[in-house]
Amino acid sequence: xxxxxxxxxxxxxxxxxxxxxxxxxxxxxxxxxxxxxxxxxxxxxxxxxxxxxxxxxxxxxxxxxxxxxxxxxxxxxxxxxxxxxxxxxxxxxxxxxxxxxxxxxxxxxxxxxxxxxxxxxxxxxxxxxxxxxxxxxxxxxxxxxxxxxxxxxxxxxxxxxxxxxxxxxxxxxxxxxxxxxxxxxxxxxxxxxxxxxxxxxxxxxxxxxxxxxxxxxxxxxxxxxxxxxxxxxxxxxxxxxxxxxxxxxxxxxxxxxxxxxxxxxxxxxxxxxxxxxxxxxxxxxxxxxxxxxxxxxxx
Amino acid sequence: xxxxxxxxxxxxxxxxxxxxxxxxxxxxxxxxxxxxxxxxxxxxxxxxxxxxxxxxxxxxxxxxxxxxxxxxxxxxxxxxxxxxxxxxxxxxxxxxxxxxxxxxxxxxxxxxxxxxxxxxxxxxxxxxxxxxxxxxxxxxxxxxxxxxxxxxxxxxxxxxxxxxxxxxxxxxxxxxxxxxxxxxxxxxxxxxxxxxxxxxxxxxxxxxxxxxxxxxxxxxxxxxxxxxxxxxxxxxxxxxxxxxxxxxxxxxxxxxxxxxxxxxxxxxxxxxxxxxxxxxxxxxxxxxxxxxxxxxxxx
Numbered sequence: 001x002x003x004x005x006x007x008x009x010x011x012x013x014x015x016x017x018x019x020x021x022x023x024x025x026x027x028x029x030x031x032x033x034x035x036x037x038x039x040x041x042x043x044x045x046x047x048x049x050x051x052x053x054x055x056x057x058x059x060x061x062x063x064x065x066x067x068x069x070x071x072x073x074x075x076x077x078x079x080x081x082x083x084x085x086x087x088x089x090x091x092x093x094x095x096x097x098x099x100x101x102x103x104x105x106x107x108x109x110x111x112x113x114x115x116x117x118x119x120x121x122x123x124x125x126x127x128x129x130x131x132x133x134x135x136x137x138x139x140x141x142x143x144x145x146x147x148x149x150x151x152x153x154x155x156x157x158x159x160x161x162x163x164x165x166x167x168x169x170x171x172x173x174x175x176x177x178x179x180x181x182x183x184x185x186x187x188x189x190x191x192x193x194x195x196x197x198x199x200x201x202x203x204x205x206x207x208x209x210x211x212x213x214x215x216x217x218x219x220x221x222x223x224x225x226x227x228x229x230x231x232x233x234x235x236x237x238x239x240x241x242x243x244x245x246x247x248x249x250x251x252x253x254x255x256x257x258x259x260x261x262x263x264x265x266x267x268x269x270x271x272x273x274x275x276x277x278x279x280x281x282x283x284x285x286x287x288x289x290x291x292x293x294x295x296x297x298x299x
Numbered sequence: 300x301x302x303x304x305x306x307x308x309x310x311x312x313x314x315x316x317x318x319x320x321x322x323x324x325x326x327x328x329x330x331x332x333x334x335x336x337x338x339x340x341x342x343x344x345x346x347x348x349x350x351x352x353x354x355x356x357x358x359x360x361x362x363x364x365x366x367x368x369x370x371x372x373x374x375x376x377x378x379x380x381x382x383x384x385x386x387x388x389x390x391x392x393x394x395x396x397x398x399x400x401x402x403x404x405x406x407x408x409x410x411x412x413x414x415x416x417x418x419x420x421x422x423x424x425x426x427x428x429x430x431x432x433x434x435x436x437x438x439x440x441x442x443x444x445x446x447x448x449x450x451x452x453x454x455x456x457x458x459x460x461x462x463x464x465x466x467x468x469x470x471x472x473x474x475x476x477x478x479x480x481x482x483x484x485x486x487x488x489x490x491x492x493x494x495x496x497x498x499x500x501x502x503x504x505x506x507x508x509x510x511x512x513x514x515x516x517x518x519x520x521x522x523x524x525x526x527x528x529x530x531x532x533x534x535x536x537x538x539x540x541x542x543x544x545x546x547x548x549x550x551x552x553x554x555x556x557x558x559x560x561x562x563x564x565x566x567x568x569x570x571x572x573x574x575x576x577x578x579x580x581x582x583x584x585x586x587x588x589x590x591x592x593x594x595x596x597x598x
Contacts, residue, residue: 014428093504093584094461105401117574132433134579184507185484186584187462189567189576208483208507229383244465268488272470275320275416275486285485287393 009297037255039141040249040291043201047071048237048248049078055089056206058182059248060165063145065124066158067116067197070167074197077110077178077233087228088210092220095187096212098168099231100179111277113167114178118157121149125252126156130262131171135188141258144153144250144288145199148191158196160187161284163207165198182207190200201248201290247293261289301316338556339454339548339590340442341460345538346370346477347547348377350502352387353528354509357481358501358547359464362444364423365457366415366496367369369466373496376477385507386527389521394486396509397467397547398530399478411441411476412466415494417456420448425455428552429561436489440557444498444550447490457495459486462506462584464497481506500589544593560588 043061049059054067064071077083082101101107126147128140136148139159146159158164164183169176173193182200184207200207210229213220220227237245251258266281333406342360350357363370381400389397400406426448427439435447438458445458448574457463463482472492479501483506499506510526512519521527536544550557565580 093507132431134431134433134581135577173573186579186581188584189564189572191576193576194570205511208392210505262551265488273488273492274472275491277490278434278491282433282485282487285487 004274025180026231028269038252039253039255041247043235043248043250045238045240045245045247046075046197047237048246049074049079049198049200050233050237050240050246051203051235052232053206053210054232055209058203058206059201059246061144061248061250062165062198063143063196065143066119067195070116070195070197071111073111073177074180075236076237079239082110082178083231083234085230087222088231089182089213089228090221091210091228092210092213092215093183094185095181095215095220096181098181098220099206099228100168100178102179105124107178108139112175113195113228115169115173115176116197117173118155118213119152119191121154121156125254129281129283129286135191141253141284142286144253144290146203146283158199159191159283160190160194160196161199162291163198163200163204165172165200166190166194166196169194186282188284201250202292217253244295246295249291249293252288253288258288264288277288301346306436315477331394332469336554337551338554340551342547342549344539344544345374345535346497347545348373348497349532349534349536349539349545351363351531351533352505353531355502355505355581357505358500358545359497360443360547360549361464361497362442362457363496364442365418365444366413366494369415369494370497371412372412372476373479374535377535379539381409382533385530386521387514387530388527389480389508389518389520389525390511391483392511393484393513394484394514394519396506397478397480397519399467401478405475409477411474413495414468414472415474415496416472416491417452417454419518420450420453420455424553426557428580428582428585429565432582434490437444438582440587442588443500445550445582454491456491457498457505458582459493460498461485463495463498464499465489465493466493467494483507485581487583500549501591525545543594544574545594548590550588550590552587557587561585 010034018219046118047064049060049062051060051189062074063069067072086101087097087218088097089102099124124142125222126140126142128138133139140147146161147156148159150158160184162185166181167176168181210224213222217223262281265286268277345427346361348359348361350359361373379442385400387396387398388401423441425439425441427437432438437448439446445460447458448456451462453466459482460482462483465480466475467480475494510521512521514523515520550560561580564585565578567576
């Protein structure tokens with residue numbers, strides 16, 4: 001059985017989760033209230049973006065609640081076909097994959113956006129992760145997105161975890177508009193300085209396959225005569241025919257299923273762990289579960 | 300200039316580093332003593348393993364100081380050509396890429412190893428990272444490898460950061476021997492439970508391109524008739540002819556260059572950061588600089 005490392009680790013630990021004292025994970029009022037809440041949330045087709053790459057399809061959920069103007073402009077650009085045939089032209093391993101129009105004269109024909117790097121603390125259902133974080137006073141989730149919060153600052157913001165979709169910019173915090181990047185490895189020091197406006201919910205493996213540039217040469221921009229990997233097309237799912245439109249659900253936050261998913265990763269009860277790991281999660285190392293629903297014609 | 304996100308970030312911040320108060324990063328005696336130490340350490344050709352994949356070459360440094368028996372057996376297996384033509388047969392995005400012999404009857408012809416998951420606290424030159432960690436009481440570096448330490452346990456161990464090379468096993472902690480994995484995203488909860496015995500120092504971008512399995516199906520093992528991406532060959536650099544043998548250096552630990560590299564990532568002085576990020580590093584988000592030397596015939 002040596003060939004199958006951690007064979008037991010993919011198995012759901014329902015029994016262990018049941019035995020876990022709920023108080024230990026610091027349930028909030030919202031979480032407790034969620035005992036009867038549904039376990040899954042439908043991703044709105046208006047917020048679901050399909051990115052067809054040369055390696056496979058990447059699926060993004062936009063977050064208009066945190067970044068309404070960025071989500072709206074990105075959706076408009078996708079609908080205007082501006083990214084079709086464009087490239088991931090600046091890709092640095094373990095950092096980010098940046099795509100967009102690249103040509104500065106073309107970029108300048110599109111409006112820049114006032115940054116939406118954070119927002120005032122909201123009354124959205126925030127579920128704390130339940131342990132410390134290196135970069136923010138409090139971290140947790142809102143609607144499946146990783147969020148940082150500060151009572152002192154009075155703000156909350158989306159985090160630069162792997163898969164985060166954010167807007168590139170120049171030195172001016174309000175200079176971004178068309179050039180986007182997808183975070184490959186966590187880059188938490190960028191939090192609050194750039195606008196995260198979505199996240200990859202499926203297909204990160206294809207983002208990881210994108211051709212890299214050399215960070216030491218023009219900050220990772222892939223150099224001619226080579227070009228980066230092409231964006232064959234981008235589509236807003238809402239614009240697709242019913243029969244072919246993909247449908248996704250993300251685990252509901254708060255929900256008991258979400259608490260169980262975190263506990264399964266935080267508390268390792270399997271015999272495999274002969275030494276018990278610390279009962280802690282890195283917010284960027286925990287993927288909120290999602291699922292793709294079968295596509296079918298409307299009844 | 301909007302097309303080039305963070306154009307300034309690749310630039311060395313020598314000026315800023317000079318201005319930084321050295322006391323703030325908690326220099327150890329070893330670090331202070333290192334002011335005159337060389338900035339680079341040669342990687343021994345006996346510890347340098349070249350992995351030729353279908354996507355490109357991956358370069359590993361073994362760590363016989365922490366895991367002498369694992370490093371020795373792996374080197375022997377490479378020299379015995381057992382991995383040539385084998386596959387990365389279990390690859391889970393954001394988790395690990397596992398390769399090896401896969402066939403259990405073949406695996407059983409090779410010896411298992413007593414785990415080398417940690418070792419007693421040593422007097423090796425340990426340079427603390429200089430800030431807190433979520434998983435270990437103290438973290439830092441020895442010889443460019445990320446290390447965790449506990450005075451209470453009296454031990455130190457290599458960390459499951461991206462690029463770590465470790466040995467897969469069954470439930471028995473001493474059941475590994477031939478099946479290895481490379482960490483894709485940090486998996487710190489595996490620390491002290493499995494033996495890390497090396498790390499990728501070059502070519503992680505090619506590891507990231509490896510064909511993935513589906514974690515939900517047989518724990519991510521790629522299912523027939525498909526096979527994982529092939530390991531075309533593995534070679535110990537010491538066995539190569541002088542004229543073609545690659546030579547690598549890793550930034551010396553301790554050294555002033557290493558302290559400067561950490562400060563550059565920890566303290567963001569650029570105007571780009573209109574909000575100063577927390578002055579903190581995640582041990583798994585900091586890559587120790589390395590460089591490949593020009594290959595040349597011996598004089």
